Amino acid sequence: MAETAGLLSGRRALAWLIGGEWRFHPARFLTTAIAIAVGVALGFAVHLVNGSALASFDGAMRGVSGAAELSIRATSPLGFDERVYPRVALAQGVADASPVVSLDARIGRVRLTLLGVDVIRAAGVTPSLIGLRPAGPDTGNDTALDESALFLSRQALARTGARVGAMVQVVANGRTVPLRIAGTLPATEDAAVGVIDIAGAQWRFGRLGRIDRLDLALSDRAAAEAALRTLLLADAVLSTAAAQNAQGDALSRAYRVNLDMLALVALLTGGFLVYSAQSLSVVRRQRAFALLRTLGMPRGGVIAAVVVEGLVIGLVGAAVGLLAGYGLAWAALHWFGGDLGAGYFGGSSTRVVFQPWAASGFFLLGLLAALLGSALPARVAARAAPAAALKNAGDVLDPRRPVAWWPAAVLLAAGAGVSLLPAIAGLPLFGFVGMALMLTGGVAGVPWFARTLLTPLARRGRGSVPRLLAVRHLHGAPGEAATALCGIVASTALMIAMATMVTSFRGAVDDWLGDVLGADLYARTTGGASFDPATRARLSATPGIATVAFSRQLPLTIAADRPPVSLIARPERDGRDPLLVLIKHAASVPAGALPVWVSEPAERLYGWEPGATITLPIAGRTRFFVAGVWRDYGRQAGAVLVDEADYQRLTGDDRRDEISVIAKPGQDVDRIAAGLTARLPVALRDQVEITRPATLRRFALKLFDRSFAVTYLLEAVAILVGLAGVAATMSAQTIAREREFGMLRHLGLTRRQLTSMLATEGAIVGLTGALAGIWLGLVLAQVLIHVINPQSFNWTMTTRVPIGTLVSVAAALTGAAAVTAVLAGRRATARSAIQSVREDW
DSSP: OHHHHHHHHHHHHHHHHHHHHHHHOHHHHHHHHHHHHHHHHHHHHHHHHHHHHHHHHHHHHHHHHTTOSEEEEESSTTOEETTHHHHHHTSTTEEEEEEEEEEEEEETTEEEEEEEEOHHHHHHHOGGGSOBBTTBOOOSSSGGGOTTEEEEEHHHHHHHTOOTTOEEEEEETTEEEEEEEEEEETTOOSSOEEEEEHHHHHHHTTOTTEESEEEEEESOHHHHHHHHHHHOOTTEEEEEHHHHHHHHHHHHHHHHHHHHHHHHHHHHHHHHHHHHHHHHHHHHTHHHHHHHHHTTOOHHHHHHHHHHHHHHHHHHHHHHHHHHHHHHHHHHHHHTTTTTTSSSSTTOOOOOOOOHHHHHHHHHHHHHHHHHHHHHHHHHHHHSOHHHHHHOOSOOOOTTSOOOOHHHHHHHHHHHHHHTSOOBTTBOHHHHHHHHHHHHHHHHTHHHHHHHHHHHHHHOOOSOHHHHHHHHHHHHOHHHHHHHHHHHHHHHHHHHHHHHHHHHHHHHHHHHHHHHOOSSEEEEEOTTOOBOHHHHHHHHTOTTEEEEEEEEEEEEOSSTTSOOEEEEEEOOTTTTOTTSOEEEEOSOOOTTOOEEEEEHHHHHHHOOOTTOEEEEOSSSSEEEEEEEEEOOSSOTTOEEEEEHHHHHHHHOOOOBOEEEEEEOTTOOHHHHHHHHHHHSOHHHHTTEEEEOHHHHHHHHHHHHHHHTHHHHHHHHHHHHHHHHHHHHHHHHHHHHTHHHHHHHHHTTOOHHHHHHHHHHHHHHHHHHHHHHHHHHHHHHHHHIIIIIHHHHHOOOOOOOOOHHHHHHHHHHHHHHHHHHHHHHHHHHTSSOHHHHTOOOO
């Protein structure tokens, strides 16, 4: 009974101790809780945005595909021969088949997918693609079979601003056709889709004899798949709803996972800040804990006190983080869209979809980060001998004793080794695990780094008294300095790593744009329009033009569950095109072989090395010889380039949709642009965009910056967390040394000298943290640039160090630490020297 009463009294004492700590040092509690909240908020927001975007994309895909059980899809917008339709419809295991023509179209400036369907067949296969009149199902007349009747999804109708019954001009495949909005597609809400009769689509939009897919209803799936593979044309693939979803998921998966991982690294940084703050709090209360131990408190009680503090910090931080994360997700979807500005899900509207399991997971992660950040300081507090702790505070390490460096070296080496392991399912998971290990190793090495950096200064016996005291204090107490620095080093390293990666990537893209944008003018068509041979001849004769090159670009599906690669056909001039930045090439092209040049992402994704023979679904299954690999930062899914003469001979397609123009010396480029416009057919002028390379370059870099907007936000958060960590740790350490300052004043130091000493200490701590964080950040950046980027996006680049950012960060951290130490020092030295050294027991 007595033991129980003693334990209860001890708990009350601990409760008073914890309450008093928070009452007198609310800034420490708020700073650590905010650090956890920021990490949870960023991670949860990114996850919510990603999940909501994928849910919206899945809904849009279902809207376009009509949720067919199985479908046969063309590998390119050229479609496939419609004569395969009756053979497929009669195949074993196929209950019904619905042919579909799919076109990229626009009404005014609104882009949508225009589908041509057979209403009778679609009723049994994809009923969601059948339109309804405003009064109900269209069963009283033949509106659904009217070639001029257009049914729009509610999203498409809202975007166009038109009403049912209105006439609209639909532009697709280079043709402008007036259609009447006859009704809506109520079952297709998440996609901008229009549906017309398939006969009208083929006839009025120039697709006679070609279809883009066959939607199937099945009676026996296994039998159908086996039978269809024997009937499948070379320019078509067998696709399922799952494959379509996988294609959309693969398009942005690496981008999403990278953001998730970076957000989790930010949460890890918050955990380090909790560790730093809790360690300083334990050091400051060491004598109080020792007194409680002397009075009978068991070690477990001291551990419980510190862990409970961490638990409360984690609960508050995680709860606030979830609320802030939901708000951030809403704002991100509103301002940037479901792809966070990266361009993966352009044109889709996305709503926040709350995910309870994800919320629970991030709440637990925030709680775990706070608990782990408190566990080590709790053990230190419990293991301290009460008698020694009552007499001492702070580091008791002999300055002559070397600081261990091998734990940091082991963690850094392990992180480097793990990061070099191959990707898992195309994701650089080991790269991020390696970054976490290296971040931990870098923080663990801060005491050794601080001792090594300060040893030469400590050996110098000359200098002012404040400077000597500051240097020798930090040199003799590296653990105390390390505690103050761990959060700073972690946040600085994260920020420097991301800044270096973005700087390297942006510089590589800028240089690449300078290489590939070598023409004076560029033009491209919209709405599926193209330049026919007669138009190309007129454009080539425009005065002032030295050379003009026409090209064709269209998506080409290699695998049903992967995003299509870009097929580019243009005059290649035997691979010596100066605008083609080759990074690898075959020694020679065999006689009679068809050469193809693949982009770097295509090489990495499909293993298409120079000298290899590959098969592409162009005019059947055509074999090509890989003549080289070219640098391309514009097409993450990969691209292949063939000579336009080979392309036209294989496909019979004589249309072109892009132009690059090089002007004669001294010619006015604006006049040439006007001449090109004047030579275009009147019906084509509204569907051609003519731009200069500087405009394209600005647009590309603007898109790059928009794509990395979230990364810039993470950098800003890391800077703020680092500065907050500097302020919190320096303030806590300085206030905790009030008795030391009183003793120094008894020895003759003035308040001004103490202030100078604290400013020097703060500057040294800030500079040490900045140097350690910068070094560690540059190491982590190599993992981001040379491991994570290639494994995620299949692009390679060289490292570019942002010197200005490094100098600014070092100056900001040094200045913030010095100013904070001085301000806190004024408070710590405000009382008289006698009161400062007074013992309360």
